[in-house]
Amino acid sequence: MDIFVQQLINGLVLGSIYALVALGYTMVYGILELINFAHGEVTMIGAMVALAAIGLIMGAAPELPGLVIVLGGVLVAIPACMLLGFSIERLAYRPLRRAPRLAPLITAIGISIVLQNVAMLVWGRQYIAFPPLLPQGRHEILGAHITDLQIFIVLLSVAIMLGLWFTVRKTRLGRAMRATAQSREVAELMGVNVNTVISATFLIGSALAAIAGVMVSAYYGLAHYYMGFMLGLKAFSAAVLGGIGNIAGAMLGGFLLGVVEALGAGYIGDLTGGFLGSHYQDVFAFFVLILVLVFRPSGLLGERVAARA
Amino acid sequence: MNIGKISLSASILALALAGCGEKPETGTEVVRIGSVAPLTGPQAHLGKDNENGARLAIDEINAKGLVLGGRPVKLELIGEDDQADPKTATIVAQKLSDQGVKAVIGHLNSGTTIPASKYYRDADIPQISPSATAIAYTAQGYRTAYRVMANDEQQGRVLGQFATGLMGAKRIAVIDDRTAYGQGLADEFEKAARAAGAQIVAREYTNDRATDFTPILTSIKGKAPDLVFFGGMDPQGGPMVQQMKRLGLNARYLGGDGIQNANFLKLAGADAEGVTASSPGLPLEAMPGGPDFRQRFESRYGQIQVYAPYAYDAVQVLAAAMRRADSADPAKVLAALPQTDHQGVTGQIRFDAKGDTTGGAVTLYQVKNGAWVVLETVK
Numbered sequence: 001m002d003i004f005v006q007q008l009i010n011g012l013v014l015g016s017i018y019a020l021v022a023l024g025y026t027m028v029y030g031i032l033e034l035i036n037f038a039h040g041e042v043t044m045i046g047a048m049v050a051l052a053a054i055g056l057i058m059g060a061a062p063e064l065p066g067l068v069i070v071l072g073g074v075l076v077a078i079p080a081c082m083l084l085g086f087s088i089e090r091l092a093y094r095p096l097r098r099a100p101r102l103a104p105l106i107t108a109i110g111i112s113i114v115l116q117n118v119a120m121l122v123w124g125r126q127y128i129a130f131p132p133l134l135p136q137g138r139h140e141i142l143g144a145h146i147t148d149l150q151i152f153i154v155l156l157s158v159a160i161m162l163g164l165w166f167t168v169r170k171t172r173l174g175r176a177m178r179a180t181a182q183s184r185e186v187a188e189l190m191g192v193n194v195n196t197v198i199s200a201t202f203l204i205g206s207a208l209a210a211i212a213g214v215m216v217s218a219y220y221g222l223a224h225y226y227m228g229f230m231l232g233l234k235a236f237s238a239a240v241l242g243g244i245g246n247i248a249g250a251m252l253g254g255f256l257l258g259v260v261e262a263l264g265a266g267y268i269g270d271l272t273g274g275f276l277g278s279h280y281q282d283v284f285a286f287f288v289l290i291l292v293l294v295f296r297p298s299g300l301l302g303e304r305v306a307a308r309a
Numbered sequence: 310m311n312i313g314k315i316s317l318s319a320s321i322l323a324l325a326l327a328g329c330g331e332k333p334e335t336g337t338e339v340v341r342i343g344s345v346a347p348l349t350g351p352q353a354h355l356g357k358d359n360e361n362g363a364r365l366a367i368d369e370i371n372a373k374g375l376v377l378g379g380r381p382v383k384l385e386l387i388g389e390d391d392q393a394d395p396k397t398a399t400i401v402a403q404k405l406s407d408q409g410v411k412a413v414i415g416h417l418n419s420g421t422t423i424p425a426s427k428y429y430r431d432a433d434i435p436q437i438s439p440s441a442t443a444i445a446y447t448a449q450g451y452r453t454a455y456r457v458m459a460n461d462e463q464q465g466r467v468l469g470q471f472a473t474g475l476m477g478a479k480r481i482a483v484i485d486d487r488t489a490y491g492q493g494l495a496d497e498f499e500k501a502a503r504a505a506g507a508q509i510v511a512r513e514y515t516n517d518r519a520t521d522f523t524p525i526l527t528s529i530k531g532k533a534p535d536l537v538f539f540g541g542m543d544p545q546g547g548p549m550v551q552q553m554k555r556l557g558l559n560a561r562y563l564g565g566d567g568i569q570n571a572n573f574l575k576l577a578g579a580d581a582e583g584v585t586a587s588s589p590g591l592p593l594e595a596m597p598g599g600p601d602f603r604q605r606f607e608s609r610y611g612q613i614q615v616y617a618p619y620a621y622d623a624v625q626v627l628a629a630a631m632r633r634a635d636s637a638d639p640a641k642v643l644a645a646l647p648q649t650d651h652q653g654v655t656g657q658i659r660f661d662a663k664g665d666t667t668g669g670a671v672t673l674y675q676v677k678n679g680a681w682v683v684l685e686t687v688k
Contacts, residue, residue: 003527003528003530003531006527006530006556007524007527007528010523010524010527011524014523120349120353124354125348125349125350125353125354125356125357126353126354126572127351127354127543127544127547127572127575127576129578132578132579138555138557145555145556145557147555220520220548220551221547221548221551221576221578222520222544222547222548222576224351224544226350226351226518227520230518261524262523262524262527264524265524265525265528266524266525266527266528267528269511269512269513269528270528277512277513277514278514278515278524278525279487279514279515281524
């Protein structure tokens with residue numbers, strides 16, 4: 001029982017990080033129908049910038065409490081990532097907005113490779129350790145261990161997701177975003193500044209990516225120029241699983257993928273009597289993804305999109 | 310537009326012609342040697358370390374001057390990146406063969422060294438790996454395949470005996486990263502530990518890109534092991550130790566040379582304390598030329614990761630074979646390699662019929678106060 005609860009906790013923490021990154025994919029897709037493959041790399045840059053800032057703050061004022069130092073790092077990383085996301089859209093995607101859909105997709109993959117290599121040149125090839133600044137308190141629930149950091153990650157993710165959901169549903173900007181998502185041309189005719197809306201989408205998505213990046217590196221205790229790739233892929237799968245373009249779907253998909261992965265890796269060996277080992281954990285996660293897509297091609301919460309007029 | 314294209318192709322042509330006519334110095338023959346290791350990706354720090362080790366040796370040989378067949382020879386290192394990926398490794402191997410390198414130092418990982426070795430055999434190019442330790446590499450019977458480090462059979466056996474003996478482990482969980490190295494070492498360890506009467510309570514797997522091990526560690530925790538063995542490298546080993554502590558899995562942690570390096574200490578932080586790991590060969594300080602090598606290497610490239618002395622020795626062994634053959638011709642060098650008896654930085658290097666080093670020692674280390682401390686050396 002305690003093992004099962006522990007696996008659930010593992011999955012929830014992982015899933016809330018996936019969900020946060022998946023929101024970035026899903027928002028951009030919802031509005032531009034573009035899969036922004038560079039999003040995982042924005043997450044990585046967020047982690048790297050935060051770590052660099054944390055290093056500087058620690059050097060200048062080592063007597064500050066750990067939480068404040070990390071917060072300082074996050075506050076530097078968010079604007080840095082927002083600037084990056086904004087520039088990517090402005091320089092790489094906007095000129096291609098009327099191009100065939102494949103062109104921006106390939107550009108996105110290109111940007112992702114460029115960002116990886118730039119990060120490698122700037123921060124080196126080594127894994128960078130995240131200093132142990134955050135509270136490491138450990139609690140027991142039903143025999144399973146959960147740390148302060150894990151609780152914090154889940155709560156913060158849920159709060160951010162609710163905030164985003166509220167923004168999209170209840171604010172003027174949100175209404176403009178939904179209008180743009182439905183039809184860019186008509187929204188424009190109604191007086192919505194589509195370029196501003198798209199830039200805002202990239203700014204919000206990149207800010208979320210920065211937070212997710214810091215969370216991942218704090219949780220695993222390391223950052224690396226390659227870390228955005230797999231994270232991006234998993235988060236993208238989460239977005240597809242939940243129904244790409246759908247914000248609640250991205251959250252659901254993220255949590256689901258995290259839990260399926262944890263349970264899969266934890267039990268697959270025992271369930272198959274050692275025939276399939278825990279190295280099939282990704283297979284397990286993607287198998288669930290395929291299964292869902294076979295029966296619900298537009299994802300769990302995705303609407304069936306009728307052909308556009 | 311057209312004019313631009315024409316002038317561009319003209320300048321490319323000019324460059325190509327210039328390249329053909331290039332002669333470095335009159336009378337000096339340039340001999341190209343490939344060095345392959347992951348220069349990008351999670352193990353890039355280890356790869357750069359190997360390449361720097363090889364480069365140091367090449368520069369020293371060139372500075373001293375190498376004369377083969379009466380002509381002065383200048384060695385040139387061609388560094389290639391295999392990304393620690395078996396598929397890329399074969400592409401790089403093909404590329405190096407096509408470029409006509411006279412020998413190859415590499416690759417770093419067993420998983421890349423083994424598939425690449427076939428290409429070097431087909432092209433009759435001598436290959437000396439500084440750090441591939443999987444048994445399968447030399448067991449293929451290729452006459453081009455050599456290595457200068459003790460293999461996993463020796464290392465796994467020592468680790469297995471140590472775990473059950475001095476560490477007194479009875480219930481052991483084994484994790485490997487599914488690479489030829491990690492899997493091979495874990496298999497040999499498991500064999501030795503079982504033979505010594507320990508029970509293997511779990512066998513779990515991860516990969517060499519993973520950062521999250523909580524699911525498998527949680528599963529292992531349910532089986533209450535007193536020791537966790539990891540066959541893999543430091544980018545996984547470091548976070549794994551942290552996650553063990555976080556999950557309240559209070560077992561001892563043992564690994565091979567993949568985690569016995571400075572980076573592991575950085576990644577594992579305070580949780581590294583008490584971790585035990587082995588490394589083939591003697592500790593750098595106890596190597597015949599160790600302290601001197603450290604000084605020469607670190608004044609140029611910074612801190613040694615782990616395999617640089619072996620890459621250095623691999624080049625020296627190769628150069629010695631070239632001197633004996635009085636030629637850089639791969640066929641003649643291959644004929645001279647079996648007679649190797651070289652006093653290197655890492656020790657006396659001789660090869661057996663398979664291309665393995667004879668009499669490789671294995672040293673056990675433990676983390677104490679944030680540094681690797683030698684426990685004992687097993688010959």
